[in-house]
Amino acid sequence: MKLAFALLLMSTAFGAGSAAFAAGQVLSLFPDASLVSSPSPDAALTLIEDDGDEGDDDGEGGWFWSQSGDDDDNDDDDCEAAKDASCVDTSTCNAAKAGSVPPPRNGLFTNGTAPVVKSN
């Protein structure tokens, strides 16, 4: 009786193991031993761009860069056309300050005279 019971138990164990192998399942002693997890083929990939512009608020209609601690008097992080010869991309260069270059010849200023500003 004991022998029949042992044979039955052994055949059950072998049968279950082979069925699992045939189904392509890999049994592991560890919950997740794989180092690389590959996404499924239809998984959507999202590209996140960071242009380095703090508080970019396109479309918001307001200023959202207070966390930057930026101050108008501090232009260290920007290239300036009037000072920096390496500033080749004019779209990112600051405008030349009044007095550093002549005003634009737009026909509004006569004789190319620059405006004189006084702020108080």
Next chain:
Amino acid sequence: MKSLIAALALSTALVAPGLAVARPVTLTVNMADYGGRGAYLAIYVTDASGGYAGSLWMAGGKTRYYKHLQDWVQLAGGDVSQVDGITGASVGSGRSLDLSMDLADALFDAGYTLHIDAAAEDMRDSPNEVALPLTAAGAGTPVPGRRYIADVSYGF
């Protein structure tokens, strides 16, 4: 004596046209007490058909914030060279800005309009904060702004 008169007439003829086309104008912008940091202001002119004629002043030096001056960016194409040499510091809450300039006389009573776009940190943008028709009769008459500017006026 004749040569002296001729020289005088010639010099008058040369100088007079220059005086006729130039008009010294003082533009005064009084900022409202909006309670924020210095405001960026784009001061520009459109012609009778609403087309961009040119910029007169840009208050605020960082190009990356010009996108908040929405109408100016749209009309001037965000071209920084448009404000090269006419750019200064932003203008604080409750302060005033006086611009003295020699403007072309042809700008007055010809359908031209002076516009100011304004924006300040952490506050709403204000495109076309002020639209001020350039007329001789309008000199000395303050025009109120919408959000950041208390009033704007110009005088000769």
